[in-house]
Amino acid sequence: MHPSIIVQKYGGSSLSNEKKISDVAKKIKKSLKSTDKLIVIVSAMGDSTDELISLGKSFLSDDPEDNNMRELDQLLSTGEIVSASLMSMALKKINVKSMSLSGSQAGINTNAIHGSARISSINTDLIYKYLQDKDVVIVAGFQGISEQGDVTTLGRGGSDTSAVALAAALNAEQCEIYTDVQGIYSADPRLVKNSKLIKNISYEEMLEMASLGAKMHPRSIEIAAINSIKMKIKHAAKEGDGTTLMKDNDLMEIRNAVTGIPTSTGVSKITLNNISDKPGIAASIFSPLSAKGISVDVIVQTASSDRKTNLSFTVDDKDVNLCLNELKEKNIASNKNIKTEKGLGKVSIVGTGIQNQPGYAARMFQILAKKNINIEMITTSEIRITCIIKEENLSKAASALHDEFIV
Amino acid sequence: MHPSIIVQKYGGSSLSNEKKISDVAKKIKKSLKSTDKLIVIVSAMGDSTDELISLGKSFLSDDPEDNNMRELDQLLSTGEIVSASLMSMALKKINVKSMSLSGSQAGINTNAIHGSARISSINTDLIYKYLQDKDVVIVAGFQGISEQGDVTTLGRGGSDTSAVALAAALNAEQCEIYTDVQGIYSADPRLVKNSKLIKNISYEEMLEMASLGAKMHPRSIEIAAINSIKMKIKHAAKEGDGTTLMKDNDLMEIRNAVTGIPTSTGVSKITLNNISDKPGIAASIFSPLSAKGISVDVIVQTASSDRKTNLSFTVDDKDVNLCLNELKEKNIASNKNIKTEKGLGKVSIVGTGIQNQPGYAARMFQILAKKNINIEMITTSEIRITCIIKEENLSKAASALHDEFIV
Numbered sequence: 001m002h003p004s005i006i007v008q009k010y011g012g013s014s015l016s017n018e019k020k021i022s023d024v025a026k027k028i029k030k031s032l033k034s035t036d037k038l039i040v041i042v043s044a045m046g047d048s049t050d051e052l053i054s055l056g057k058s059f060l061s062d063d064p065e066d067n068n069m070r071e072l073d074q075l076l077s078t079g080e081i082v083s084a085s086l087m088s089m090a091l092k093k094i095n096v097k098s099m100s101l102s103g104s105q106a107g108i109n110t111n112a113i114h115g116s117a118r119i120s121s122i123n124t125d126l127i128y129k130y131l132q133d134k135d136v137v138i139v140a141g142f143q144g145i146s147e148q149g150d151v152t153t154l155g156r157g158g159s160d161t162s163a164v165a166l167a168a169a170l171n172a173e174q175c176e177i178y179t180d181v182q183g184i185y186s187a188d189p190r191l192v193k194n195s196k197l198i199k200n201i202s203y204e205e206m207l208e209m210a211s212l213g214a215k216m217h218p219r220s221i222e223i224a225a226i227n228s229i230k231m232k233i234k235h236a237a238k239e240g241d242g243t244t245l246m247k248d249n250d251l252m253e254i255r256n257a258v259t260g261i262p263t264s265t266g267v268s269k270i271t272l273n274n275i276s277d278k279p280g281i282a283a284s285i286f287s288p289l290s291a292k293g294i295s296v297d298v299i300v301q302t303a304s305s306d307r308k309t310n311l312s313f314t315v316d317d318k319d320v321n322l323c324l325n326e327l328k329e330k331n332i333a334s335n336k337n338i339k340t341e342k343g344l345g346k347v348s349i350v351g352t353g354i355q356n357q358p359g360y361a362a363r364m365f366q367i368l369a370k371k372n373i374n375i376e377m378i379t380t381s382e383i384r385i386t387c388i389i390k391e392e393n394l395s396k397a398a399s400a401l402h403d404e405f406i407v
Numbered sequence: 408m409h410p411s412i413i414v415q416k417y418g419g420s421s422l423s424n425e426k427k428i429s430d431v432a433k434k435i436k437k438s439l440k441s442t443d444k445l446i447v448i449v450s451a452m453g454d455s456t457d458e459l460i461s462l463g464k465s466f467l468s469d470d471p472e473d474n475n476m477r478e479l480d481q482l483l484s485t486g487e488i489v490s491a492s493l494m495s496m497a498l499k500k501i502n503v504k505s506m507s508l509s510g511s512q513a514g515i516n517t518n519a520i521h522g523s524a525r526i527s528s529i530n531t532d533l534i535y536k537y538l539q540d541k542d543v544v545i546v547a548g549f550q551g552i553s554e555q556g557d558v559t560t561l562g563r564g565g566s567d568t569s570a571v572a573l574a575a576a577l578n579a580e581q582c583e584i585y586t587d588v589q590g591i592y593s594a595d596p597r598l599v600k601n602s603k604l605i606k607n608i609s610y611e612e613m614l615e616m617a618s619l620g621a622k623m624h625p626r627s628i629e630i631a632a633i634n635s636i637k638m639k640i641k642h643a644a645k646e647g648d649g650t651t652l653m654k655d656n657d658l659m660e661i662r663n664a665v666t667g668i669p670t671s672t673g674v675s676k677i678t679l680n681n682i683s684d685k686p687g688i689a690a691s692i693f694s695p696l697s698a699k700g701i702s703v704d705v706i707v708q709t710a711s712s713d714r715k716t717n718l719s720f721t722v723d724d725k726d727v728n729l730c731l732n733e734l735k736e737k738n739i740a741s742n743k744n745i746k747t748e749k750g751l752g753k754v755s756i757v758g759t760g761i762q763n764q765p766g767y768a769a770r771m772f773q774i775l776a777k778k779n780i781n782i783e784m785i786t787t788s789e790i791r792i793t794c795i796i797k798e799e800n801l802s803k804a805a806s807a808l809h810d811e812f813i814v
Contacts, residue, residue, distance in 0.1 A: 058425040059496035075492035078485035085482035089466035154716040
């Protein structure tokens with residue numbers, strides 16, 4: 001018989017100094033009242049991962065073929081080991097039986113794709129053995145070990161994935177993600193005055209709402225969904241119920257069709273006019289951009305005349321120059337037919353209730369029209385409708401949509 | 408057939424920033440001209456171990472029974488992993504085939520005494536396997552792994568021991584210790600103007616001369632002596648032959664009887680007058696001091712009358728108050744019979760030639776007398792004669808002894 005286990009994960013902003021680590025240790029001790037055993041996954045303290053990356057960058061060679069990614073992973077993994085061992089010491093100081101483990105010691109096996117490894121299996125025997133003597137086992141997040149015995153990391157936000165994967169492997173009662181916000185909000189509180197904390201959200205909605213409140217690693221939400229793991233997102237230092245993630249079916253009865261109005265800023269639109277409308281043209285444009293690490297978001301193609309077409313897409317403001325240079329260098333476009341528009345934003349309505357229900361898009365466009373907001377581009381998914389608008393109109397747009405669909 | 412291997416170790420002061428790491432990488436690349444393969448052991452960058460200790464100290468509980476030492480070892484080991492991975496990246500950048508290993512990945516097995524573990528065995532299969540593809544394998548110094556799978560550390564200066572133990576296990580041609588001094592000096596250059604670099608020194612002499620120039624971990628010299636490993640101590644950033652450690656026999660013909668005049672400062676003498684002269688009295692005095700972590704150096708007992716005796720010993724200046732408190736608390740002595748003298752220093756003559764050769768002590772005392780320097784205490788070993796004198800006389804004494812015995 002295995003003990004009842006709760007998995008908790010604490011982010012770097014909740015562990016940025018000794019005082020905060022002590023406070024979290026007290027919170028962990030209190031949590032032991034409601035479960036036999038706790039597995040605690042920690043991120044690196046505050047900005048320490050960024051500091052390690054900046055150290056490592058001095059030595060990154062330009063050759064993408066080299067395997068410096070292995071060394072970078074070895075380097076970055078130390079950040080989480082530091083916070084894990086400090087957390088264990090803080091717990092022992094208040095008489096909690098605990099120990100810390102690196103990802104490798106915790107038996108977290110991954111594939112060998114350094115920098116964005118995927119967890120392949122977890123050898124839970126090790127943790128169960130340690131749990132015989134200890135009430136809390138701290139595991140360094142964000143990392144594992146490859147079959148070759150090399151340290152790997154799971155990518156930005158990978159500690160979320162460590163937590164959810166451990167919760168799945170250990171059959172934990174629930175997985176609690178502690179962060180520096182109260183949970184997931186129905187809209188960005190800085191833009192929408194009467195935004196409110198969402199009590200319950202489905203995994204699918206959560207994937208679409210990453211920009212609202214706690215930014216979760218998408219992979220972690222996928223694993224939670226597949227394994228039906230009950231997840232809670234809560235503030236590390238404040239009281240409150242936070243947001244609970246659950247299956248769509250369990251939510252149907254208890255909430256609105258639209259769950260949240262996510263927004264994001266810093267979007268640029270690039271339009272290529274009069275390009276040849278022939279098979280393979282999209283690939284010839286976007287493959288070189290992807291090779292340069294430029295992430296393209298919304299893509300819209302409009303018919304034109306004479307076997308020519310116009311193509312618009314959005315990228316991050318910061319990638320615009322890199323993108324333009326690449327397009328010119330590869331002779332895909334010239335100054336004559338490129339148009340760039342910076343300072344745009346995205347506003348969406350998200351909710352599983354949107355699915356198979358017509359009328360939401362029309363209502364959304366009407367609201368924006370009523371507010372005199374011009375829509376630059378539109379894109380949709382099963383449970384989301386997104387409009388690209390001017391950044392300066394984001395607050396007005398999100399507030400109006402929130403009034404219409406949520407409150 | 409194994410390849411020819413040289414082991415190099417670089418100390419933290421030679422790795423304190425990106426520029427220094429790059430410079431060492433170039434030096435390593437150059438070294439590859441004179442050997443097939445290199446094993447490079449690195450310490451933590453600059454003061455990073457002290458920074459980790461200060462982080463950890465906030466959480467050290469007062470209970471010596473707890474096992475926070477395990478967590479502290481897990482914490483401290485990250486410092487060397489950081490510099491190892493950075494060094495490997497710096498080498499790859501200049502096209503040297505390299506990889507970094509933690510102590511655990513390098514197969515360095517230790518006992519489970521956290522904070523001062525001893526290496527029990529090294530699984531060289533792992534390193535030999537990696538050396539098939541790589542020309543340089545970087546190993547994080549100062550650390551290993553216990554049979555239980557816990558990370559251990561070898562104590563201050565433990566990277567020297569990592570280097571020598573690896574040199575022994577891999578049957579390396581030689582072990583080169585790179586540091587921030589040119590080698591071992593015949594006297595402290597700050598005290599003795601015409602002190603000079605020692606070209607060759609025996610392991611035994613080196614143990615007695617730790618205070619001169621490079622401070623080596625004593626355990627590392629023991630391992631080198633047992634395995635007859637040819638060791639060189641050199642400056643990490645400057646050219647020069649440095650100091651070579653070798654067996655006494657190989658040295659007999661080529662040098663003076665006295666090799667060096669080590670000195671040290673910050674010595675305090677504590678004298679207990681009129682204590683009972685009975686069996687066990689020394690143990691009853693020194694056991695409690697040792698339990699408090701006070702290191703007692705020179706001990707001199709003089710006969711007195713009426714079954715009473717006087718006992719003098721030296722401790723570090725910084726330990727005096729702790730020592731006095733402990734002696735009073737344990738009722739070993741009272742204010743009445745304790746005398747303390749701070750501000751003393753040690754000056755020694757060291758050389759295997761002293762062994763079995765009478766007259767050195769007499770000559771030493773005569774030189775000091777001629778300079779009007781009062782000797783407070785005397786102590787000797789096989790190859791060393793040490794006098795405790797006033798700190799203010801150290802430079803005068805060491806210079807006069809250097810003139811007599813060395814130049």
